[in-house]
Amino acid sequence: MLTGKTVVWTNQENFATLHSDIHWGDHEFIYGILAEYGYDETLPFSGLDSQQLRIRTQLERNLFAVLKHGQYTRGAEIEILEQRLANYVGRKHCIALASGTDALLAALLALNIKPHDEVITSVFGFIAVAEIISLLGAKPVFVDIDPDTYTLNPALLESAITLKTKAIIPQNIYGQCADFDEINAIATRHKLPVIEDGLQSFGATYRGKRSGNLSTLACTSFFVNQSLSAYGDAGACFTNDDVLAERLRQLIRHGQEKRYYHTRIGINGRIDVLQASILLAKLEILTEEVQARIRIGAALTAGLKGCVKTPLVRPQNTSVYSPYVIQVLQREVLQKELQKQGIPSKIHYYPPLHLQPVFAHLGLTKGQFPMAETVADKVLSLPLHPYLSEETQDRIIDEVKQATKKRGG
Known part of the structure; x- marks a missing residue:
């Protein structure tokens, strides 16, 4: 039962002494949890609490079904979710993963990105793309952005392509897709695959097609602040390519072609059934x-x-x-x-990637990506x-x- 009272807890307050009279269904409890992570404002930045109240019955039904059948890693909910997500996006295949970052990693592994390869991406945005490229020993090659949409500027793309370039990853940012007609045309001329980074754009469209259906391979995130969100981490890859889809399915299960028979190095990237059941409720x-x-x-x-x-x-x-x-x-x-x-x-994002200390070894300096640097000083999220x-x-x-x-x- 809701009390109608709004309680705001700051990080300085003792959570343990304040929560004893709070019911799990109350707004107060939800705000208290958010406060522990720095959300100490009376106006929530996200609408997760309101959304939860709206779909509570379906959420509980889905979650209790999982608890009843007890299949937490290989339940039917995953296959159902993948089919519904594929239908929503308009793709033949969806592979659900444990996070958007895992989706990016699996995509690059599926394309066989190796050490010393180059992968082109935007210089402005969340670090995940450049981070995964670097983890594989490849080199992120940054391109400046369109100052109005904050997405990769196609006019600057071709000059960044070299003989070492193996893929292009445009980042959709702030909910809007990059200019994929231009990017795909350039990629086709150079026979390069394009991975759509749709971590912030699920549900958005470009020329009538939904994000996730704009390139060779697409990745998205269902992190808690996204347009479709889990209660924790989850993600997905989308493709029409049967070979890539099968490769991805093997990769996220430690490279298994069949049980305990491994044909490639992979990862533990599977989504869990509880998160899949939550996403099914929200997808409705x-x-x-x-x-x-x-x-x-x-x-x-x-x-x-x-x-x-x-x-x-x-x-x-x-x-x-x-x-x-x-x-x-x-x-x-x-x-x-x-x-x-x-x-x-909030500020999303500062500084741009070429000025992050972790990429100092690339030898990039202030002034090389003027559009990204300009907007990084001014952007503010409401x-x-x-x-x-x-x-x-x-x-x-x-x-x-x-x-x-x-x-x-």
């Missing part, structure tokens, strides 16, 4: 949630127009705004003003999820406007 409402994301994103953009730089969605694209990102000068000042009013915000009420949308818009005026534009 995904289309409606994606429509809500698009509608709310458009409302925020209209309300903030002329105040800050808002997301530009290309006419051929739809975006799931994962997350919703503005550009603003004096970002930290705006953040502090918003925080005072209970509006959370709350957007399918359960953001009109009242809360207006509040976010008003507070950003007021804070912008206060700091002098």
